Amino acid sequence: DAGVIQSPRHEVTEMGQEVTLRCKPISGHNSLFWYRQTMMRGLELLIYFNNNVPIDDSGMPEDRFSAKMPNASFSTLKIQPSEPRDSAVYFCASILGGGGEQFFGPGTRLTVL
Amino acid sequence: KQEVTQIPAALSVPEGENLVLNCSFTDSAIYNLQWFRQDPGKGLTSLLLIQSSQREQTSGRLNASLDKSSGRSTLYIAASQPGDSATYLCAVCTGNQFYFGTGTSLTVIP
Secondary structure, X not given: OOOOEEEOOEEEEOOOOOEXXXXXXXXXXXXXXXXXXXXXXXXXXXXXXXXXXXXXXOOOOOOOEEEEEEEOOEEEEEEOOOOHHHXXXXXXXXXXXXXXXXXXXXXXXXXXX | OOOEEEEOOEEEEXXXXXEEEEEEEOOOOOOEEEEEEEOOOOOXXXXXXXXXXXXXXXXXXXXXXXXXXXXXXXXXXXOOOHHHOEEEEEEEEEOOEEEEOOOEEEEEEO
């Protein structure tokens, strides 16, 4: 298996623009997680899905952030409009079953100018 | 809410030394604990997963232990090598929630 796949790997955009990050979990995994990592705040859980259904989005910072998982093999995290403070590395991770081993993607480094 | 702490934040050791990284958590009601390695500019790589019913797990030069009652886990690295230099994070799982420590940055000096 190719592991968790994320795209793009790097994104540079201007303040106010819409940003869409993409994730393909490991085939067969039924839970997917979106994280954000910054030097100041470390690794923060934004939202997670179980069987394509959003379970907990309490970590989503504000309404500008939204996430979808239309099927078991694809998820998106959208920021609209983007702001400079959204600059961070965004990771996607997946697990097989509750309490399983978590596998991370390579991350998307987002820079908002 | 579960809080996870890793001490020290940074550690520098000469090559060949054995070392221990610490992870503590406040709520002992966990499903499992996972140790990760993160290289600069990279994602997290899973090292070891310890289920709540287990006391330790081993993989090569790595050994992780878990003491739920005291809320502690340790990652033991034997015969450290420069290639072990990275940030090591622990994550506690409570159901489908994962709580991460802030990591220990390890430098192994040749």
